[in-house]
Amino acid sequence: MWRSNARARPTGWASARRVAACLYSLATRVSLALVVLAGAAQAQGFQTSAPHAILIDVATGAVLFEKAADDPIAPASMAKIMTAAVLFEEIRQGRLKLDDEFGISENAWRKGGAPSGGSAMFAQLGSRVKIVDLIQGIVVQSGNDASIAVAEGIAGSEDNFANLMTKRARELGLTKSVFRNATGLGHPEQKTTARELAKLSQHVIETYPDLYKYFGQREFTWNKIRQQNRNPLIAMDIGADGLKTGYIEESGYGLVGSAVQNDQRLIVVVAGLKTARDRATEARKLLDWGFRSFEARMLFAAGEEVGDVRVYGGEKGSVAVAAKVPVKVLMQRGSSEKLVARIVYMGPLRAPVEPGQEVARLRVTRGDTQALDLPLYSTAAVARGSLSQRAFDGLIELGVGLARRAFAKI
Known part of the structure; x- marks a missing residue:
């Protein structure tokens, strides 16, 4: 297992503890574990009579609420x-x-x-x-x-x-x-x-x-x-x-709605309700709750290095990655939820690598809910390495492959 430290430090979290580590796992993915404790109060839940529902923030892709959101309807x-x-x-x-x-x-x-x-x-x-x-x-x-x-x-x-x-x-x-x-x-x-x-x-x-x-x-x-x-x-x-x-x-009564307040856009879906009044009421309740109960918090500024992605056959063994937009997540006000962020990619990345090349995704989860999914881009070029460097990387990959197969048999 390859291990390296994430270079970037989350910004805008004066009252929060920050822990970050970058792992290149045998499953060919890198994980950036970012643990954020955001206050002492317990997050309040939300209840809806809709059998199926979801509420998402458009800017971040964050799921603010879901209920049977993957069931067929x-x-x-x-x-x-x-x-x-x-x-x-x-x-x-x-x-x-x-x-x-x-x-x-x-x-x-x-x-x-x-x-x-x-x-x-x-x-x-x-x-x-x-x-x-x-x-x-x-x-x-x-x-x-x-x-x-x-x-x-x-x-x-x-x-x-x-x-x-x-x-x-x-x-x-x-x-x-x-x-x-x-x-x-x-x-x-x-x-x-x-x-x-x-x-x-x-x-x-x-x-x-x-x-x-x-x-x-x-x-x-x-x-x-x-x-x-x-x-x-x-x-x-x-x-x-x-x-x-x-x-x-x-299907019963359903509705897909979108609304904007204070430059924030939410999308709500409710389905399976008994009356048209019910679908209107539940959709509005979800939107009102979403606009009222969540606030955006900054993890990384646009262009700030989030971590490293391993490179195969390059003159350097890794390349730093960053998002092109500010990395923000929506947290429920007064919440003590834990965020876990992972840099995910099929790797290692093969050289050469161009600057600004999309090479991975940053996925942030809040409990069991995905709070963010953004593309990450290389911050520098990585040229192909020498023959000896490529040979060394080949040996490493061979060892990783053998270990992966060994673990698969356990």
């Missing part, structure tokens, strides 16, 4: 967030423009429009609708007709589009989400999780800010029918600006 109309995400990516890539038009087929009209009895934009059969209007039909009015029209316009059929939705989910690291339609209507194979809905929403907010704005629009009129945004948080004057509600009998 039927997304209902919250699936339309992925429908919008696929459409937004087509626009971002230049393959579609807001002024382009898609037709309203008989399938879209009968299955998702006025004859269906479900949520609809009320687009007319055979008409052509601009994409900018279809976006509002999807994210403001939760229109099934608008969703199907987009699916058919992009992929030729809703089935093909659903495959694109699942493919996009995998590209975004959403491993449990499976989509079978663009609307969220009930399907036994259509599943996601509260955590993955939150991650998807974070992606939409951060990647498509110019299109995300439509989620916060309070109303939209089409075909002379004015409809209010179905997201109850929008009207609560709490800084909410998205995203979607959902309901089918199988």
Whole structure:
């Protein structure tokens, strides 16, 4: 086992004890153990009646609260967030423009429009609708007709589009989400999780800010029918600006919401509730609690060295790593929770290494909850070493491999 000291000292923790060590383990990862005791008072818990819930801070990725967040759920109309995400990516890539038009087929009209009895934009059969209007039909009015029209316009059929939705989910690291339609209507194979809905929403907010704005629009009129945004948080004057509600009998009432207060953005997901009032109440309670109960604390300044990553075959045996942004975590006020931070990478890193190269991730946990996950970058170049240096590193790696296999047999 290789051992080295972390170079960086956490800043902004005048009242906290700091311990840091860097370990290169046989599992080919480096761990930076950072123990922080943040006060004497016990952290207060939070209770929600939602069977499934999660609350995350967008800037840090910190999970502030979770309950059965990885259990599979039927997304209902919250699936339309992925429908919008696929459409937004087509626009971002230049393959579609807001002024382009898609037709309203008989399938879209009968299955998702006025004859269906479900949520609809009320687009007319055979008409052509601009994409900018279809976006509002999807994210403001939760229109099934608008969703199907987009699916058919992009992929030729809703089935093909659903495959694109699942493919996009995998590209975004959403491993449990499976989509079978663009609307969220009930399907036994259509599943996601509260955590993955939150991650998807974070992606939409951060990647498509110019299109995300439509989620916060309070109303939209089409075909002379004015409809209010179905997201109850929008009207609560709490800084909410998205995203979607959902309901089918199988799933109960759910909601994905996002709000900003004092330059802090939170995303909340609740699912499985019995009434629309319950989902609005529980989502707001979680947001209010998150904004009120947490404060940001600095671990490392932007560019400050966090620790070292071992380098194989280089002129130097390691390289210092740092984050490009300030490393902050959210801690509950008055909490005595312990933070543990790890520098994680598949290693050792092979030379040559360029300065500013992404080489690892800093993962901070608070108890059983992941509080932060950020990329780390090399702070200097490491050229390839001499033949003798590479040979020595090869012997070391051989020894590590033998030890790893030996431990695996125990």
